[in-house]
Amino acid sequence: MAAPTSRRRVTDKVPARRRRSVEKVPAERRRLRDKLPGGRREGGQLPAARWRLLKQDLTAYGFLCAALVVFAFFAWWPAIRNVVLSFQEVNFVRGSSWVGLENFQYIFDDPLFATAWRNSALFSLYALVLGFGVPFVTAVLINEFRHVRAYFRVLVYLPVMLPPVVVALMWRWFYQPDGGLINEVLGTVGLPTSEWINSPDTSLIALVIVSTWANMGSATLIYLAALQTIPGELYESAELDGAGIFKRLWHVTIPQTRFVILMLLLMQVIATMQVFTEPFVMTGGGPQDSTVTVMLLVYRYAFQYNNFGAASAMSLLLLLVLAVFSAAYLRVTRSRQI
Amino acid sequence: MTRSAHRRRVALATTAVLALTLAACSSDDDGGGSEDGRIQLDINGQPPGTDARELAIFEAEVAAFEDAHPDIDIVPHEGFMEPETFNTKIASGELEDVFYVYFTDPARLIEQGYAADITDYLDDVEYLDQVKPELNQVFQDAEGRQYGIPTANYSMGLLYNRDLFEQAGLDPNTPPTTWEEVRTASAAIAELGGGVTGYGECAIENTGGWHLTSEIYSTGGQVATQEGDSWQAAFNTPETTALLENLQAMRWEDNSMGGDQMRSCEDLMIAMGAGQLGMYVAAPDNIPSIVRQYEGTYENLGLGPIPGGQGTLIGGEGYMINADASPEQIEAALTWLQWRFVNPDETERRIQDRLADDQPVGLPMPPTPDIWIDGPTRDSVEALKEANANVPIENVAPFMDAAPTIPGQIEPPSAQEVYALLDNVVQGVLTDENADIGALLDEAETGVNRIYDAL
Structure with missing residues (x-):
């Protein structure tokens, strides 16, 4: 369990950013760089040496270019187009015309605007309350099973491999109010049954359960990896100090995996605010708009009402909200570090 | 393989991939005339x-x-x-x-x-x-x-399962022609048990509003009326209220529609093919789909005119x-x-x-x-x-015979937006036992008028 001591010494003394740079630069290149006059980073190197360096990097730049092209084509260009579209009335034949903030006016005037944002926010909140701890606890438990860990890992990750639409359709069957799997099981053990997606009161929670079930595998694997980097000595010394299982969890496990936990929390909020598949496949936003989410409205604007301007405006708004949230979140959590 | 040869290959492959991508993106010339003059x-x-x-x-x-x-x-x-x-x-x-x-x-x-x-x-x-x-x-x-x-x-008409009609003691050759008769028939069919429900309604993804439109037409009502250049919601009427009260009674009083209501029209087709559903509102093109995809038979599927019969959606x-x-x-x-x-x-x-x-x-x-x-x-x-008919056309005769007397009406303007609002009315009645039909209709009316004001 214990990490090699030499490595631990490096880890303890070199700040994170620098450590990475030392490890990543190949020895050959470091030697070459060190031979150059003027130190490591200054210009004025010998032309021949410089050329060799450049030539060596060409392949790397080539691969980088390919990645940049792909990103530019499939991520940045569409994102920029989205910003442009949100200020236009879109027409693919006559050409689009600029309409200023009309698209934003349109989405603000939609009575479902507030409903959709509230539902998305509630979905994220419920997903945090219900779902955020589950993968962590699962990972801690699985980590305890030394010999069957691999088996459990596969088991927990299986739902992630199922196509999301299949998951949603399957849960629609589970949720059938009469004769569905879940109500049958609950009824058999004497627990109260529910209308699930058939009632505006429970529909959103029902979707959160599906989404948690389907997505917890990835988070569990990441936690498992993080747990395995915790040096065993920490637990040993905690145990010697008389810490019980919960104290060890609180004082060792959680602080040691803090960075991963904080990062996954941010990623989960970003993902759940964009929830679409579950309401689209399972409820179509109903009953009575109780599962209309921001992304579902974007879909309706674009593909049902044929209003690409409004769809882009709503997407842009979601992007801004999530960007501001992420920035604020990172700032708050970073300042608390150390 | 030497390193430089390897690199050349990588470069070639990259070029080829890029060229292919660009070629795929550029659309081919489409003037309409081909080389041979066709x-x-x-x-x-x-x-x-x-x-x-x-x-x-x-x-x-x-x-x-x-x-x-x-x-x-x-x-x-x-x-x-x-x-x-x-x-x-x-x-x-x-x-x-x-x-x-x-x-x-x-x-x-x-x-x-x-x-x-x-x-x-x-x-x-x-x-x-x-x-x-x-x-x-x-x-x-x-x-x-x-x-x-x-x-x-x-x-649209009323699609029904002839076997279930017979088992429930109903005459498969005379399908219900009013919404009250639909309620009675639905209750009788649901009595059969075994998960069979009497009547089904599409309710999600705007299909609820779409079907409700047809049913509003069947009472002689309108979804929207035109005054000069502008349109107005016209569905908030006592006839629509009565229609929805009948639906509410089927769902909650008689309990003849089952518990799962968040269904698409396809779910109803599946249930119809499986012999689990007595009736639902549908157009004749549903019949071959149910037979081809969901194991129904032409002998077993009957089609009657839309109940009410004052109008129907085309x-x-x-x-x-x-x-x-x-x-x-x-x-x-x-x-x-x-x-x-x-x-x-x-x-x-x-x-x-x-x-x-x-x-x-x-x-x-x-x-x-x-x-x-x-x-x-x-x-x-x-x-x-x-x-030349090779399917029993007498099964769709009630629909065909009544068709000339039932005026067909087209969809309201901004149909999809309107249907989304009417979906809510249908879902409210079907998923909330204490739904206030008046309030649901008022809310939908306000929403539809807002859409028409913005036109």
């Missing part, structure tokens, strides 16, 4: 490869048309109207010259300028004057200019022509569309082909679509249909 016509509407029988029929029709019209080269593409890809195809210039639409689509496609004005070409289109004028109107703008050709027409399909099409292409397109869809001269051959292939004949759908006005054309098509 007019090239890209069309969609080709059935998917999974539907081998329909695909074989389609391919045979294309071949027969090209034999008869050697100057036209038909290039078929798979698919019908998919809203997710339609705009992408338009934006990239990949939309076919002739493309399939539902009756819901033409109004906005005309407004956005995506379809060609074909009014000046229509004089030569044989038999088009025999098509019901209200179907042509679906493809016309306010000035009466026409942008497409209707090819099929459906109106839907249908047709083809429009790309705004970019050249005059020659428009002429070729109309030649194809007339020959393929508006053509009583080919009806007999098509019926024989279908009979030979064990495909249904006798329903108000292709090859005998219900698009003709009263007159010799209609009479001859109907006579051929009856003489």
Whole structure:
């Protein structure tokens, strides 16, 4: 369990950013760089040496270019187009015309605007309350099973491999109010049954359960990896100090995996605010708009009402909200570090 | 392999991939004329490869048309109207010259300028004057200019399971004709037990509002009325309230509709095919779908007129022509569309082909679509249909007999937005035992008027 001591010494003394740079630069290149006059980073190197360096990097730049092209084509260009579209009335034949903030006016005037944002926010909140701890606890438990860990890992990750639409359709069957799997099981053990997606009161929670079930595998694997980097000595010394299982969890496990936990929390909020598949496949936003989410409205604007301007405006708004949230979140959590 | 040789290969491969990507992105030149002087016509509407029988029929029709019209080269593409890809195809210039639409689509496609004005070409289109004028109107703008050709027409009725009717002691030859009778029949069928429900309603993804529209028409009501240039919601009436109260009673008092209400129309088709559902509102085109995909049988499926009978929603399909099409292409397109869809001269051959292939004949759908006005054309098509029917047409007789007396009405403006609001009314009644129908209708009315005010 214990990490090699030499490595631990490096880890303890070199700040994170620098450590990475030392490890990543190949020895050959470091030697070459060190031979150059003027130190490591200054210009004025010998032309021949410089050329060799450049030539060596060409392949790397080539691969980088390919990645940049792909990103530019499939991520940045569409994102920029989205910003442009949100200020236009879109027409693919006559050409689009600029309409200023009309698209934003349109989405603000939609009575479902507030409903959709509230539902998305509630979905994220419920997903945090219900779902955020589950993968962590699962990972801690699985980590305890030394010999069957691999088996459990596969088991927990299986739902992630199922196509999301299949998951949603399957849960629609589970949720059938009469004769569905879940109500049958609950009824058999004497627990109260529910209308699930058939009632505006429970529909959103029902979707959160599906989404948690389907997505917890990835988070569990990441936690498992993080747990395995915790040096065993920490637990040993905690145990010697008389810490019980919960104290060890609180004082060792959680602080040691803090960075991963904080990062996954941010990623989960970003993902759940964009929830679409579950309401689209399972409820179509109903009953009575109780599962209309921001992304579902974007879909309706674009593909049902044929209003690409409004769809882009709503997407842009979601992007801004999530960007501001992420920035604020990172700032708050970073300042608390150390 | 040496390192430099390896690098050359990597570079070559990268170049090739990039070149391929760029080639795939650039659209090929599509002037309409091919090298041999034939007019090239890209069309969609080709059935998917999974539907081998329909695909074989389609391919045979294309071949027969090209034999008869050697100057036209038909290039078929798979698919019908998919809203997710339609705009992408338009934006990239990949939309076919002739493309399939539902009756819901033409109004906005005309407004956005995506379809060609074909009014000046229509004089030569044989038999088009025999098509019901209200179907042509679906493809016309306010000035009466026409942008497409209707090819099929459906109106909604009450689809029911004849076996379940018999088991429940009901007469399968006289389906309910009022909504109160639907309630009684639904209760009787639900009594059979075993998970069987009496009546079902589509409720999600705007289908709830779509069906409610048809049911509002059946009470003699309107969803929207026009005053001058503006539209107004017109569905908040005592008749609609009564209709919904009847639905509420079926769902909660009689408990004859089951517990799962968040269902799409496809869910109802599945339940109908499986013998788990007594009745639901549907157009005749549901019948072959249930038989082909969900193991129903023509013998067991009956179709009656829409209960209430004061009116019904008509839907249908047709083809429009790309705004970019050249005059020659428009002429070729109309030649194809007339020959393929508006053509009583080919009806007999098509019926024989279908009979030979064990495909249904006798329903108000292709090859005998219900698009003709009263007159010799209609009479001859109907006579051929009856003489050659291989499905029990007496099962759809209640629907066909009543059809001439039930006025067909088209969808309200901004139909999808309106349906989304009406979905809520249907869902409210079906999922909330204490739903306040008046409040639901008031809320929907406000929302619909807001949409119309913004037009």
